[in-house]
Amino acid sequence: xxxxxxxxxxxxxxxxxxxxxxxxxxxxxxxxxxxxxxxxxxxxxxxxxxxxxxxxxxxxxxxxxxxxxxxxxxxxxxxxxxxxxxxxxxxxxxxxxxxxxxxxxxxxxxxxxxxxxxxxxxxxxxxxxxxxxxxxxxxxxxxxxxxxxxxxxxxxxxxxxxxxxxxxxxxxxxxxxxxxxxxxxxxxxxxxxxxxxxxxxxxxxxxxxxxxxxxxxxxxxxxxxxxxxxxxxxxxxxxxxxxxxx
Amino acid sequence: xxxxxxxxxxxxxxxxxxxxxxxxxxxxxxxxxxxxxxxxxxxxxxxxxxxxxxxxxxxxxxxxxxxxxxxxxxxxxxxxxxxxxxxxxxxxxxxxxxxxxxxxxxxxxxxxxxxxxxxxxxxxxxxxxxxxxxxxxxxxxxxxxxxxxxxxxxxxxxxxxxxxxxxxxxxxxxxxxxxxxxxxxxxxxxxxxxxxxxxxxxxxxxxxxxxxxxxxxxxxxxxxxxxxxxxxxxxxxxxxxxxxxxxxxxxxxxxxxxxxxxxxxxxxxxxxxxxxxxxxxxxxxxxxxxxxxxxxxxxxxxxxxxxxxxxxxxxxxxxxxxxxxxxxxxxxxxxxxxxxxxxxxxxxxxxxxxxxxxxxxxxxxxxxxxxxxxxxxxxxxxxx
Numbered sequence: 001x002x003x004x005x006x007x008x009x010x011x012x013x014x015x016x017x018x019x020x021x022x023x024x025x026x027x028x029x030x031x032x033x034x035x036x037x038x039x040x041x042x043x044x045x046x047x048x049x050x051x052x053x054x055x056x057x058x059x060x061x062x063x064x065x066x067x068x069x070x071x072x073x074x075x076x077x078x079x080x081x082x083x084x085x086x087x088x089x090x091x092x093x094x095x096x097x098x099x100x101x102x103x104x105x106x107x108x109x110x111x112x113x114x115x116x117x118x119x120x121x122x123x124x125x126x127x128x129x130x131x132x133x134x135x136x137x138x139x140x141x142x143x144x145x146x147x148x149x150x151x152x153x154x155x156x157x158x159x160x161x162x163x164x165x166x167x168x169x170x171x172x173x174x175x176x177x178x179x180x181x182x183x184x185x186x187x188x189x190x191x192x193x194x195x196x197x198x199x200x201x202x203x204x205x206x207x208x209x210x211x212x213x214x215x216x217x218x219x220x221x222x223x224x225x226x227x228x229x230x231x232x233x234x235x236x237x238x239x240x241x242x243x244x245x246x
Numbered sequence: 247x248x249x250x251x252x253x254x255x256x257x258x259x260x261x262x263x264x265x266x267x268x269x270x271x272x273x274x275x276x277x278x279x280x281x282x283x284x285x286x287x288x289x290x291x292x293x294x295x296x297x298x299x300x301x302x303x304x305x306x307x308x309x310x311x312x313x314x315x316x317x318x319x320x321x322x323x324x325x326x327x328x329x330x331x332x333x334x335x336x337x338x339x340x341x342x343x344x345x346x347x348x349x350x351x352x353x354x355x356x357x358x359x360x361x362x363x364x365x366x367x368x369x370x371x372x373x374x375x376x377x378x379x380x381x382x383x384x385x386x387x388x389x390x391x392x393x394x395x396x397x398x399x400x401x402x403x404x405x406x407x408x409x410x411x412x413x414x415x416x417x418x419x420x421x422x423x424x425x426x427x428x429x430x431x432x433x434x435x436x437x438x439x440x441x442x443x444x445x446x447x448x449x450x451x452x453x454x455x456x457x458x459x460x461x462x463x464x465x466x467x468x469x470x471x472x473x474x475x476x477x478x479x480x481x482x483x484x485x486x487x488x489x490x491x492x493x494x495x496x497x498x499x500x501x502x503x504x505x506x507x508x509x510x511x512x513x514x515x516x517x518x519x520x521x522x523x524x525x526x527x528x529x530x531x532x533x534x535x536x537x538x539x540x541x542x543x544x545x546x547x548x549x550x551x552x553x554x555x556x557x558x559x560x561x562x563x564x565x566x567x568x569x570x571x572x573x574x575x576x577x578x579x580x581x582x583x584x585x586x587x588x589x590x591x592x593x594x595x596x597x598x599x600x601x602x603x604x605x606x607x608x609x610x611x612x613x614x615x616x617x618x619x620x621x622x623x624x625x626x627x628x629x630x
Contacts, residue, residue, distance in 0.1 A: 146332075150323065
């Protein structure tokens, strides 16, 4: 119980800190006249923010739908021999800079939102797959033996024992992937994918701090908000039996 | 109930079999213990019964059916399974853990709830307190009790227990063993119990199978294993103190002298003193008017005393019950410097007496003809 309180407290703490910081930044920005652009174009900002959210959530959903089952498959008996190979391959892919991934994707798929979503998905897969494999691999062998000995089918064992116990680590992977993706998605403007990158890169190009900040601040706020929402989701999904007070 | 015929397990790439041609029969409602040094194949043999380890050759039958012809999932749901490290599911409450097999079998919710509460009460844990706890909130002993309850949830006729009390401190282990035997008296399951502890084997098992290097060395009742070990290996495995271990097998009621000589508190001191001198007794048990044990008197206190025996009686603080085993009785006797221990029933009524003579006679050694400090204790009832 204490752990739950502490976790929700830390969520509130970060929310408050974010609000205070954004308020301070806002005051400073107002003083320097940086908010003028934002005040004049609220509709554009909203549209770009929605585009950004759409990019992140679509790519995130696709990455989860592909990554978690792949991770599960890699822990099944018949696939286990490919585990190291595939994880290493994905690890190598992850070392390619995100901008390069976008550029490469563009070469084959052309420009546009679909290309951006594809590239973001590829980039998000590794943490999800790796954490799914690690989470399932970390489930107590003894609990599995007990489950098997009591007559659970392999599917029941997966759904009732392995996944619930691995859920914390799997969710951490998804959370990490999606929060990082909020930042990466800003780059998709470069290949015509839209999103808040539009404001950021245009602002940089025009050396207009106010213009740039109207893109950068919502991007940061989105990352923090998604992270907080995932914290709530974890609390809701993960069994209290797995949460330790330490 | 469980029959193994030439059961053999050879792991691929291994030259010698892990289980080598084991044939034995476990009768219905009995506990058979598999014991042996580590690596002797006892756990493998047990796991072959519910097919967690597939058999290489031979036949294993449970309830008259060849396990290899049954669906392994169905088979396992019908066999209780308890393991040493308990293996409770950490993400489930005690209720859900215990309900695992009933849920797999598709029982309805109220039937499951009733069964869970019934089992928690059977293992001595208050359902109101423990039902909604998680395994991390349980002590080792509580967790293992829940492990046993979980295995019994769907009331399987057969249970496999792999060192169920192995990871528990010795004091709690004794308690759990006693509790489990009490439960077994009621439920009469056919049980295979794996252990490496010979004392546990003697205490729990109606029969003991001693294994070495995958081979069955001796399968016998504990008594026979101790008194007639088949070879040197058995002899050394059961230990040089095997005569003492037999004490675990016997109850106080098997060895005690019933209706021991005693007097009542209301008897006159002079008469009792005369009797004690005449019969060479230095101590004598004293009961009240309803034969409840009050204590004892010694001859020294009675000398010159005028009045009733009850005035000089000394309390007897250490007693045993007829159901206790002789090992406990011996340890109490040694802790009590009079060289005897008195057995009383639940109402403190005098049931019998154990002294070194009676104790040693059942273990089969020579004994002091005069029975220690107490002189010639005889079986004569109340002094006339």
